[in-house]
Amino acid sequence: MAFPQDLLDSLRRAPDAIAFEHGDRRMRRGEVLDLIGRFAAGLRAAGIRPGDGVGLATGVTPEGWAAQIAVQTLGARAVGVRAGLPAAHLDAVLDGVAAVVTDAEPPEPAGARTLPIGPELLAAYEEPVPCGKPSDIGWVVFTSGSTGVPKGVAYRFDALGEFGLEQRAGDSAEDYRRFLLFGTLSSAVMVLHVQACLLAGGTAVIPEGLPDFPWILPRLDITAALVTVPRLYRMLDVLREEEIDLSGLRMLTVAGSPVEPGLLAEGFARIGPALRQGYGQTETGKLTVLDTADVSARPEAIASVGLPVEGVSLEVRDASGRAVPVGETGEVFARTARAFAGYWRDPALSATVLADGWVRTQDIGRLDEHGFLYLTGRARDVVIVNAVIHYTGPIERALAAHSAVDQAYVVAVPDERTGEAAHAFVVAAPGRDPDPGELRAAVAAELGEAAVPASFTVLDEVPVAESGKPDKAALRALAG
Known part of the structure; x- marks a missing residue:
């Protein structure tokens, strides 16, 4: 079964059930199916063909999700465009993209024409029929780019269909009765959870604000x-x-x-x-x-x-x-x-x-x-001190095991004497004040003196990157 046939069939089976909820707004599954058909017709009229790349620069809305499914229904390549990308990252994401569907100001600089979501794009309707070949690329998800230019993770249509099989065999319909949808539709894990929710017959609930x-x-x-x-x-x-x-x-x-x-x-x-x-x-x-x-x-x-x-x-x-x-x-x-x-x-x-x-x-x-x-x-999360490799993960776990520590993070920073040095950042356990001497002893006892970080800093909270993960680049800047 060609992707996204499963999703289209699921929407058809219960057209009056609520698919999306956003504040006072309710969108039924039949209305979402109609929206997908209108996006498909509008994109086809705009010249989008199987194999083309289409950027999606939208907010977290039913329209943003339906636009992605319409792109993939046409056999084209959906490319999520995260808001606020630096120019160099944006150029990498839009490389090879024929058009960008947007519900806001067009991303700049854009090497592709923009297709604003509105009456003109959604004027016509066609029955959505999947056109993608199993071996074609149907989705490219770009990484955060925290270590350089973002990498485009490319999925074939047959792999996208396998996610549907996993979701039917996995969590129950009651689990996904009301799924909280927030953040960005350029996140692979969030989009796949929405897919699981809708396949299970549930409602994706979009909060107003953070x-x-x-x-x-x-x-x-x-x-x-x-x-x-x-x-x-x-x-x-x-x-x-x-x-x-x-x-x-x-x-x-x-x-x-x-x-x-x-x-x-x-x-x-x-x-x-x-x-x-x-x-x-x-x-x-x-x-x-x-x-x-x-x-x-x-x-x-x-x-x-x-x-x-x-x-x-x-x-x-x-x-x-x-x-x-x-x-x-x-x-x-x-x-x-x-x-x-x-x-x-x-x-x-x-x-x-x-x-x-x-x-x-x-x-x-x-x-x-x-x-x-x-x-x-991580294979890449290492600090090389005097030509000896130390993985940061074991150091972090040794620190986190201390009763005065709630969270621990270790980063590598260039050092004139040792090549690199490990620097530790900890968040204190409630009511505790971590003692650096005790932390040094804890690491030494677990991993040896050579693994002891060069410095220990107590933070109120760890900085968080746009991905939601601890921002080790920000920690390295603090250590530097």
């Missing part, structure tokens, strides 16, 4: 939501001081980076079985999930990121590419039919990550005898 977690969850009767790790930590700060009824919540997925085990245990205790930790990448989609049932069965799994989800195989390999025995550490490789096809217009970079059907995650970890995956760091 969501105020955790109060927004009961106020809007949210059953499913996605949060980053820093946002989860801020929720716990609130829940320590205030009792909030989260009994209606069925699925709160925290993703983006591993959760410190002590704080994850606190999250399970305060939020309940709705909380789950998900691990995945833009290049692969969801790979593993950890929930309270896993931890109840095997308490040691609280330090893991869970078990592989259906359709995912994992291997841990050494530097030569050979699989290592259970319990040994190496680089994590993943195989799934939902994996990306490669980086857009960058075959050399693609070849460094894709090999024989496997994706090199560039994460360091190990698998235990029960299949739980434990992450210990």
